[in-house]
Amino acid sequence: MKTIFICSVLSLFIHISCTAKHKQNTNLAFQNDGVHEIYTAKTDSNTKNIQVALLLDTSNSMDGLIDQAKAQLWEIVNELSYAKCGHHKIKLQIALYEYGNDGLPSQEGFIRQVLPFSEDLDEISKQLFALTTNGGNEYCGKVINTSINQLDWKKNNDHLKLIFIAGNEPFTQGPVNYKDAAIDAMEKGVTINTIFCGNYRQGIDTKWKHGADITYGEYSAIDHNVATVHIATPYDDIILELNNQLNDTYIYYGNRGAQKRMVQQEQDKNAASYSAANAVSRTVSKSSGFYKNKSWDLIDAAEDESFELEEVAKDDLPKELKEKSKAELKQHIAEKSKKRKEIQQKIQELNKKRVTYIKNNRKTEESNLEQALLNAIKKQGEKKSFSWEQ
Template sequence: MRIFYIWSMFMLLIHISCNASTKQNNEVALTEKPHKILTTKTDPNTSNIQVALLLDTSNSMDGLIEQAKAQLWEIVNELSYAKCGHNKIRLQISLYEYGNDGLPSKEGYIRQVLPFSDDLDEISKELFGLTTNGGNEYCGKVIATSINQLDWKKSNDDLKLIFIAGNEPFTQGPTNYKDAATDALEKGITINTIFCGNFRQGIDTMWKHGADLTYGEYSAIDHNHQTVHIATPYDDIILQLNNQLNDTYIYYGSRGAQKRSMQMEQDQNAKSYSPANAVSRTISKSSGFYKNKSWDLIDAAEDEEFEIDKIAEEQLPIELQDKSTAELKKHIAKKSAKRKEIQQKIQELNKKRVEYIKTNSKKNDTSLETALLNAIKSQGKKKSFSWED
């Protein structure tokens, strides 16, 4: 019996030791993983603007989607003027659609179209791919989903905004919008609501309350109002410069040619609304927000860590495959200088273009663009962001 008792105590000590070791290892794993995420994603010299667009794509929302397509580039352009001390500004946009009967019912008729991305061509492509159908609009559900799924920045100094647009009561669906708003507030995310219809009706159906809970802004817009693009005397020159700008891109990598084609497709999508909208996209392409390091050698070469000699020959355009590393670097430097020169010309012309539009346009306070920009600027000022006049 004594031997059995000693043996039992020995096994118990081993069990306790193993559990302690396992617990310690688990605690290390739990603490190390978040630490790694924070160190790789936090840049003290960057101020982030994160915008999640939650768009109702039920049958009645064709006008809303058309406004979003038509006004995307003017929104990006206005955001590109943001400043926050001496920090670099990084814009990320996410896109969700909800209220469409073509979406899975088990997901609450919600689809993440795009996670947070700074790839403006990708954002444009997905936006132009949206279609409308049917409708079960669950506002609380889509807000909660975007909060939980997206990679929101941890710092309270970053500008983290949700914009939800639709026209059905805010109270519909299995998730209480108040709970979603509470979660957003705890994470430093501001909810802004855009009701597509009568201002008073939006208040009565709790759209304003949904914004008030996180100190966001409520707007009512005429979503069926057609976007008016004002032509200016500078448009033709800017579009000619866009053709020259496109000639400075050098694709690389397994998806380089595909991404280069997407760039051209989004030029055409913008032009499908009007030449003036194509001009707005060209302005965006001359801004610091339009970067394509994943497929363009000019943008990629801006990183000190980028090594051109690590790119396989077959992943370069045919005309560059027989060039030496030194020749490639020289070619990239030449194209880079040309791009900066073209972008500078576009920016100078845009200053004149903006003044012309201010003089010749009637202020429209009922568009998606106006609702978005007013809220972003108002809330950005609270986080030390500012905009040039």
């Protein structure tokens, strides 16, 4: 009887242990499964994503297109930052592909994923400015298919999931039929928008419009060789001075902190290389909710509930902060955070006046990459309860 009792207890213990271990393993597997992480699932209910995959033709004739992308990135981000969707937090993720360039691997279909979905606006800018053009074969169906399969698209169709493909060769080229690629996109709730760099009618004849129509996307034709016109305003100099003050609020940390701080400064210079007004556009983006750098900036990191300042080693801090106590460091972060919010608020207030000035002084509506993207995003966003207000 005693033996039976002991065996029963042991069996019960083994059963409980195995069940607990199975549950733990199940939870770990669930947590490690990208889109289905427990934390992500929880936050996703409060967040609406705008996922934009840019597929840019980098063949010889596309220098103008790449220039427009570089020159217009920050105005696109600024306009998207005004998105509203009820009480949801809006998150912007941008992915970047290049195609049609002989310098890319032929076995991959002359396609390269430059950047997977990212919220790091500095990194997006850095990669855009690194793009160069070269002659090649433009396989539209192939690059669409690749982006559909490679990217971490949200599974819930309440999110705004968009592909923008821009180029000037027939949409029918390459080993993957664009119709099949479009059907794959539809199955994931992704809308394809096509931007033909050339004559509107020619884009229709070469199936660019049909490529968009299959997924109920937008077709646009632009003059990609027209230089972007940046309108200077009376508020620009003040905003640029505020940008200098804003940069002073960043406290880098970690192995790559100093490097990422340099990238931030480099992208300020890249924006300014087009015009002072473009540098202003970037400054406005840096004052928006989309510009977050918690991976290397202590101010943004401290806003994350899961962040533990105590886990940051002194060696990972800037030289002038290494000797501060944790209490002193927390106080320093709080002061910088307060200052940053004040500066960002001033930039936003000045930007409202700036936007009004630009609207009143813009002579014609331009047909360019920026307008093609924004028109499509707003139109398709409205179908999913997004609104656009400054």
